[in-house]
Amino acid sequence: xxxxxxxxxxxxxxxxxxxxxxxxxxxxxxxxxxxxxxxxxxxxxxxxxxxxxxxxxxxxxxxxxxxxxxxxxxxxxxxxxxxxxxxxxxxxxxxxxxxxxxxxxxxxxxxxxxxxxxxxxxxxxxxxxxxxxxxxxxxxxxxxxxxxxxxxxxxxxxxxxxxxxxxxxxxxxxxxxxxxxxxxxxxxxxxxxxxxxxxxxxxxxxxxxxxxxxxxxxxxxxxxxxxxxxxxxxxxxxxxxxxxxxxxxxxxxxxxxxxxxxxxxxxxxxxxxxxxxxxxxxxxxxxxxxxxxxxxxxxxxxxxxxxxxxxxxxxxxxxxxxxxxxxxxxxxxxxxxxxxxxxxxxxxxxxxxxxxxxxxxxxxxxxxxxxxxxxxxx
Amino acid sequence: xxxxxxxxxxxxxxxxxxxxxxxxxxxxxxxxxxxxxxxxxxxxxxxxxxxxxxxxxxxxxxxxxxxxxxxxxxxxxxxxxxxxxxxxxxxxxxxxxxxxxxxxxxxxxxxxxxxxxxxxxxxxxxxxxxxxxxxxxxxxxxxxxxxxxxxxxxxxxxxxxxxxxxxxxxxxxxxxxxxxxxxxxxxxxxxxxxxx
Amino acid sequence: xxxxxxxxxxxxxxxxxxxxxxxxxxxxxxxxxxxxxxxxxxxxxxxxxxxxxxxxxxxxxxxxxxxxxxxxxxxxxxxxxxxxxxxxxxxxxxxxxxxxxxxxxxxxxxxxxxxxxxxxxxxxxxxxxxxxxxxxxxxxxxxxxxxxxxxxxxxxxxxxxxxxxxxxxxxxxxxxxxxxxxxxxxxxxxxxxxxxxxxxxxxxxxxxxxxxxxxxxxxxxxxxxxxxxxxxxxxxxxxxxxxxxxxxxxxxxxxxxxxxxxxxxxxxxxxxxxxxxxxxxxx
Numbered sequence: 117x118x119x120x121x122x123x124x125x126x127x128x129x130x131x132x133x134x135x136x137x138x139x140x141x142x143x144x145x146x147x148x149x150x151x152x153x154x155x156x157x158x159x160x161x162x163x164x165x166x167x168x169x170x171x172x173x174x175x176x177x178x179x180x181x182x183x184x185x186x187x188x189x190x191x192x193x194x195x196x197x198x199x200x201x202x203x204x205x206x207x208x209x210x211x212x213x214x215x216x217x218x219x220x221x222x223x224x225x226x227x228x229x230x231x232x233x234x235x236x237x238x239x240x241x242x243x244x245x246x247x248x249x250x251x252x253x254x255x256x257x258x259x260x261x262x263x264x265x266x267x268x269x270x271x272x273x274x275x276x277x278x279x280x281x282x283x284x285x286x287x288x289x290x291x292x293x294x295x296x297x298x299x300x301x302x303x304x305x306x307x308x309x310x311x312x313x314x315x316x317x318x319x320x321x322x323x324x325x326x327x328x329x330x331x332x333x334x335x336x337x338x339x340x341x342x343x344x345x346x347x348x349x350x351x352x353x354x355x356x357x358x359x360x361x362x363x364x365x366x367x368x369x370x371x372x373x374x375x376x377x378x379x380x381x382x383x384x385x386x387x388x389x390x391x392x393x394x395x396x397x398x399x400x401x402x403x404x405x406x407x408x409x410x411x412x413x414x415x416x417x418x419x420x421x422x423x424x425x426x427x428x429x430x431x432x433x434x435x436x437x438x439x440x441x442x443x444x445x446x447x448x449x450x451x452x453x454x455x456x457x458x459x460x461x462x463x464x465x466x467x468x469x470x471x472x473x474x475x476x477x478x479x480x481x482x483x484x485x486x487x488x489x490x491x492x493x494x
Numbered sequence: 495x496x497x498x499x500x501x502x503x504x505x506x507x508x509x510x511x512x513x514x515x516x517x518x519x520x521x522x523x524x525x526x527x528x529x530x531x532x533x534x535x536x537x538x539x540x541x542x543x544x545x546x547x548x549x550x551x552x553x554x555x556x557x558x559x560x561x562x563x564x565x566x567x568x569x570x571x572x573x574x575x576x577x578x579x580x581x582x583x584x585x586x587x588x589x590x591x592x593x594x595x596x597x598x599x600x601x602x603x604x605x606x607x608x609x610x611x612x613x614x615x616x617x618x619x620x621x622x623x624x625x626x627x628x629x630x631x632x633x634x635x636x637x638x639x640x641x642x643x644x645x646x647x648x649x650x651x652x653x654x655x656x657x658x659x660x661x662x663x664x665x666x667x668x669x670x671x672x673x674x675x676x677x678x679x680x681x682x683x684x685x686x687x688x689x690x
Numbered sequence: 691x692x693x694x695x696x697x698x699x700x701x702x703x704x705x706x707x708x709x710x711x712x713x714x715x716x717x718x719x720x721x722x723x724x725x726x727x728x729x730x731x732x733x734x735x736x737x738x739x740x741x742x743x744x745x746x747x748x749x750x751x752x753x754x755x756x757x758x759x760x761x762x763x764x765x766x767x768x769x770x771x772x773x774x775x776x777x778x779x780x781x782x783x784x785x786x787x788x789x790x791x792x793x794x795x796x797x798x799x800x801x802x803x804x805x806x807x808x809x810x811x812x813x814x815x816x817x818x819x820x821x822x823x824x825x826x827x828x829x830x831x832x833x834x835x836x837x838x839x840x841x842x843x844x845x846x847x848x849x850x851x852x853x854x855x856x857x858x859x860x861x862x863x864x865x866x867x868x869x870x871x872x873x874x875x876x877x878x879x880x881x882x883x884x885x886x887x888x889x890x891x892x893x894x895x896x897x898x899x900x901x902x903x904x905x906x907x908x909x910x911x912x913x914x915x916x917x918x919x920x921x922x923x924x925x926x927x928x929x930x931x932x933x934x935x936x937x938x939x940x941x942x943x944x945x946x947x948x949x950x951x952x953x954x955x956x957x958x959x960x961x962x963x964x965x966x967x968x969x970x971x972x973x
Contacts, residue, residue: 634866
C-alpha cells in the first residue's frame, strides 16, 4: 500500500457504476417500465418533477428508475437534464383561477362557493397495509378500473351547471378589505419586486425579492421545507395559519407565439396550490389577514402547505425564529445543494487533514504524534 | 455563420478578453467575427466583444454619434436591452470619449461592486509611436511590479474621468479598448493610472 | 464527443453569464462575484464550480489537467476529466507544464505556472469570514466596509489559546490590500504561490454560486501578526519515498503491515517527472 496508481482510479469508477447497476438488476423481477412508474408511482414522479424543476413526467420516471428510487439523485438527474435544454422564453403569467380542479378544500370556512371537493387524497384513508395489492394483476387492475368508472355519474347540466373554474376563497376576504396581499419589504425597491426573478439565471442575493423566494421553494426539497415549516407551526414563530384554500389541478400554460405574438395555449401542468391565511398586526391601522402562498408541480400538498407557511414566515417584519430568516431558509432548502455537500465529505480530504495535523502537532509542541496509533498497527 | 462556428469564435474571443482584463496594458490581437447582416464598420469592429458578452439578460447604451442607430443594431444583433447610462451594464463608445457622460455609469455598490458597468471604447489606435500623447503608466494587479507605459488612445479628459470614477475602489467601471486593427486592451478598475 | 450536447455541455447563455462574471472577478481581485451556477451532471460539492469555469473557458486548442489533492489519478479528478473530455474532446495531460488549463481541488501544482496557463480551483467555502459569521448578508457588509476586525480577533484568540494560529488549510489571505479571501482548502504550503504569480487563478464555488479571481502580479498576503508570522507546514527531514524530493508537500501514509509512517509527494505528476529524470527516462 502506498502509491496510488493513476490508472486504478478510472477502473474503480467504472466498476462502481457497474456494481450500482448490478444492484438494481440482480433480482429476478421483470424490468420496470417507465409507464408503470409514471402511472402507478405518480406521487413520486410529481415530487421529482418539483425538486428537479422540470415538468416532464416521463423523464422523472426514468430518473426514478435509473436512481433505483433515490429521490435526491433522481432530482439531480432531472436538474442536470434541464441545464442542457435551450431556453426558448418565458410563459405568460397565468391565474390559478383557471385551474382545472381535481381537488379543492378550505379549512377557513365550512362551506365555500363551489363546494369542498375532497378529490383524490390519502387524508382520510386508513393506513392499513392492503395485502390484496400483492395479488394485483393486469386483469384485476382493469376490473377495478371498470367498476370505478361504472360508478361515476355525470350531473345533469340542466340541473346543475358544470363549473369550469372555481372562485378563490380568499376573494371573500379581499372583497371585505380584510386581506393584505403581502407585507411590504421597504428595503427593496418596488421595481425589484415587480420583475420576476429567475433563479436558474441569477444568483440569489439577500434580501431576495418574493418571486425569488417562491421559486427557490418551488424547487426545494420536500422534507427540508416540511422540517422548517414544522418549526414554525410548533411555536418557533407566530403565524397561526389557517388553510384558506388548497387546490390540486391542471393549470393552462400560455406563451406568446414566436411569430404572431398572440398568446398561445401550449398545454397544461398539474400543480398544487396552497393559500394560507395568517395574522398580521401592523404598526398602523386595524389588524388584517395576510397570505402565505405555495405552488409546486404535481400533487404535493405537504410541500405546497410548507411553502405557504414559510412564505408568510419570511415576511415577518422582525424575524427571530429561523423559519422567519429568509437567508437561513433559502440557503438550506435546496435538496441538490444539500445532498451534494453532504456527500462531498466522502471525497478525499487528506491534504487538508495533513495541514490540520501539522497545526495540531505544532500546538502540542511535539514533532511526532505520540499516541495509541504507534504500536496498534503491528 | 454556423452556430458551431459562433460557439468556437466566442470562446476564442472570450479568452482574448480574459487575457486583456487580467493583463491590463497588454495588447491582444483579436480575430474578426462577421455580422450576420451588413453593419457599420464601428459595430463590425466591436462585434466579437458584443456577441461574446451581451444577451437579453443585460442592458446597454451607446454614447456618441449615431446613438439610436447603434442601439437598434446592437439590440438586434445581441438581444440586449437598451437602457440609459445610469442603468446599463455595458456602455459602448464609438468615439473614444464620452463628453462626460461616463460619470453617469453604474459603479456598483459596496456590497455588490461587480454591478459596476463595463465600458467598451473604440479608440483611434492602441499602438503608436513614442511621441503619441497622452501616455499613461499603469500599475496594479495583472501588471508586473515595475508597471507598464501605454498609449490607450483615449484623450486626457476621458482618462481623468476614469481616474476619478475609479478612485473609490472597489466601486468603479472596467474598460475594454479596441482599435480599428482589432487590437484589444483591458483596463479594469483595479488599475492605477498615471497620465503624462 | 456526445453529439447530443452543446460543445462543453453548458448552453451558450450560461457560458455568457459565467464569462461576464469571470471578467468582473478579475477586475476586483479577491471579491466574490455571485453567479447563476446551473446544475451539472456532477453533484453539488463535487466540483461543479470549477467545472463550470473550465467549461466556459475551454476550447479545442487547450490541454487539460485535472487533479484532486494533487493527484491526477484520484477518483473524482478522473471522473471530472472524463466528463469534460466527453463534452469537448479536449487533449488531456498529467504534466503540469503541458497543460493550458488545470482544474484542481485543494492543491496548487509544485511546478510554477506561466502566464500561458490558468489554474481553476474548486471551492467548497468561498467565504473566509464564515468561521466568524454565518450570515451572508452580514459578511457582504463586512467585505463592503472592509470591516475585518472579527476575523483578526478570531486569529488573536487562537494564538492566546494555542500559542499558534490553528487554521491549517483555508488560511485567509488579504488580496490587493483590500479583500480578505478564502484560498480554498489548499495547504499553507501553497499560499506563497498566490503572491505576485505569473499565472491567473480562478476560483469557482458552484454550490455557493460564487466566482473570484487573483490576476497575475497581485499582492496576496496571508494574515499574520508582527510577532506571530505565517508559516508553512514543516516536513523537516522527510523525503518522498518514491522520488526523493525534499521540497514538495508530502502525503503521510501509514503502512498497514508495519505501522510505519512513509511520505510521498502529493503532486503525483511532479513526482513522476522527478523519478523519470532520475531513471534517465523521458517523462
